Amino acid sequence: xxxxxxxxxxxxxxxxxxxxxxxxxxxxxxxxxxxxxxxxxxxxxxxxxxxxxxxxxxxxxxxxxxxxxxxxxxxxxxxxxxxxxxxxxxxxxxxxxxxxxxxxxxxxxxxxxxxxxxxxxxxxxxxxxxxxxxxxxxxxxxxxxxxxxxxxxxxxxxxxxxxxxxxxxxxxxxxxxxxxxxxxxxxxxxxxxxxxxxxxxxxxxxxxxxxxxxxxxxxxxxxxxxxxxxxxxxxxxxxxxxxxxxxxxxxxxxxxxxxxxxxxxxxxxxxxxxxxxxxxxxxxxxxxxxxxxxxxxxxxxxxxxxxxxxxxxxxxxxxxxxxxxxxxxxxxxxxxxxxxxxxxxxxxxxxxxxxxxxxxxxx
Numbered sequence: 001x002x003x004x005x006x007x008x009x010x011x012x013x014x015x016x017x018x019x020x021x022x023x024x025x026x027x028x029x030x031x032x033x034x035x036x037x038x039x040x041x042x043x044x045x046x047x048x049x050x051x052x053x054x055x056x057x058x059x060x061x062x063x064x065x066x067x068x069x070x071x072x073x074x075x076x077x078x079x080x081x082x083x084x085x086x087x088x089x090x091x092x093x094x095x096x097x098x099x100x101x102x103x104x105x106x107x108x109x110x111x112x113x114x115x116x117x118x119x120x121x122x123x124x125x126x127x128x129x130x131x132x133x134x135x136x137x138x139x140x141x142x143x144x145x146x147x148x149x150x151x152x153x154x155x156x157x158x159x160x161x162x163x164x165x166x167x168x169x170x171x172x173x174x175x176x177x178x179x180x181x182x183x184x185x186x187x188x189x190x191x192x193x194x195x196x197x198x199x200x201x202x203x204x205x206x207x208x209x210x211x212x213x214x215x216x217x218x219x220x221x222x223x224x225x226x227x228x229x230x231x232x233x234x235x236x237x238x239x240x241x242x243x244x245x246x247x248x249x250x251x252x253x254x255x256x257x258x259x260x261x262x263x264x265x266x267x268x269x270x271x272x273x274x275x276x277x278x279x280x281x282x283x284x285x286x287x288x289x290x291x292x293x294x295x296x297x298x299x300x301x302x303x304x305x306x307x308x309x310x311x312x313x314x315x316x317x318x319x320x321x322x323x324x325x326x327x328x329x330x331x332x333x334x335x336x337x338x339x340x341x342x343x344x345x346x347x348x349x350x351x352x353x354x355x356x357x358x359x360x361x362x363x
Contacts, residue, residue, distance in 0.1 A: 006069075006211060010284040011270035012263065013062055017287035019055030021294050021317055022048065024126075028298050029313030041309050049248050050236050056129055056250045057259040059291070060197050063133050064204030065211075067140045072209045073148060075141055083137050089339040091130045094292050095119030098126065101299045123192055126295045135194040136201055144205065152206040156199070160256060163199035166190075167253040171245065191251055199256045203263075218268045225264050232261035283321070285345040289328035292342050294320040 026049045030042065071079070099115040100107065102125065118124040123131045147155060170190045175182040181189065190196060207214045218225065236258050239245040245252050250259075270276070276284070283290070297320040303312040331337040332344050 006215075007273065007276055008215075008267045008270045009062065009065070010276040010280050012058060012266045013287050014276075014280045014283035015266060016055045016058035016062070017283055017290050018317075018321070019052035019058070020291060021321055022052045023055060024295060024298055025313045025316035025320065026052075028316055029309050032303065032312060033309040045309065045313060046248070047237065050240065051233060053236065053248065053250045053252070053255055054259040054262040057197070057200055057255060058263060059129065059287075060132065060136070061200040061204045061259070061263060063136055064140065064201045065208035067137070068144070068205040068208030069211060071140070071144070073144055080137055080141060084134065086338065086343050087130050087134060090292060090342045091127055092120050093340045094127055095125060097296065101296055122189070124188075127292055128188075128191060129291075131192055132194060132197060136197075139194065139201060140205075143201075144209075147202070147205055148209070152202070155202050156206065159199040159202035162195065163197070163256050164253045166193075166195045166198075167251055167255075170251075171247075171253055196251065200259070203260065215267065215271055218264060218271060222268055225261070225268050229261040229265045232258040281347075282325070285347060286325045286328055287345075288342040289332075289344055290321055290324040293324040293327055297323045 026045050030045060034042065067075075096116045096119070098119055099112050103111055103115055115124075123129075170186055175186040179185065194201070236252075236254055239252075239254055240248060245254060249255075298316055301316055301319055303315065307315065328341050328344055331341050334340075338344070
């Protein structure tokens with residue numbers, strides 16, 4: 001891997017991480033205070049909720065972007081084994097931990113075993129995306145030798161069409177009764193198959209492989225990117241308000257377009273800066289830990305007196321991110337801590353406008 005990572009990736013990873021926590025904080029805030037009446041406060045939070053739907057898709061994009069930038073044509077020996085080690089062990093451990101939080105006071109030995117097995121075997125908790133990232137790692141071992149021979153002008157539209165059609169199928173087609181576990185598959189099981197995210201893989205590959213050309217194109221089309229982002233966001237909100245796509249989810253068929261707009265916007269704006277602030281680098285480096293841990297705090301943090309829906313949501317957002325960073329720091333002081341709550345990146349030391357990083361730790 002090159003010894004300098006693009007400055008923009010710190011911004012994208014940190015903002016995507018905050019977007020994920022924002023979504024879950026808004027869910028908790030509305031659930032706690034909602035009285036059945038759609039007040040201006042509820043609408044306000046839903047607008048922010050819709051704006052944050054790019055979070056998880058951006059993480060999927062980032063995983064392939066970094067791989068393509070580091071290994072555009074092939075992977076080193078032990079590539080998959082190394083990554084499985086640092087992903088699967090925290091995935092299993094946190095799957096067990098979340099079984100306690102999800103069951104609460106109604107926990108029994110039988111229910112705990114069932115819940116833990118669901119979390120570990122089918123990703124039935126917040127870290128389900130790890131199973132998806134592992135599929136992308138496998139794809140990257142074979143796909144680049146084929147993708148490098150085909151123009152992105154051909155691959156990207158095809159990948160987008162496949163992605164949108166797959167998501168549209170589960171959005172607009174009722175569960176097929178003949179399919180075993182159809183209710184679960186239609187509810188969340190279809191999230192786990194890489195086809196539902198294939199566009200982000202293709203996009204990450206081509207941008208990561210030739211980032212400098214992409215960056216130059218962004219700087220030439222700044223106004224177009226801004227317009228594209230506004231239109232994409234209005235599309236997301238409009239489709240919800242009209243009832244065409246009533247659910248607010250990152251698995252909606254319109255989200256690949258919106259996520260692409262946000263990625264371009266973040267790359268465009270952050271590309272104008274010489275370096276990322278320390279707070280952005282901090283959140284970026286702890287993003288995996290935050291993703292794994294933040295829901296444990298959202299399960300337990302209660303509102304202070306005189307809070308309302310919005311202040312409680314902000315309280316959850318700030319406190320869950322802060323507590324996740326603190327807890328991850330403490331646990332990672334143990335030699336095996338990274339296998340429990342994920343490895344913390346140690347990248348992004350600033351040196352007069354340049355971003356110096358520990359090369360292989362970026363992946």
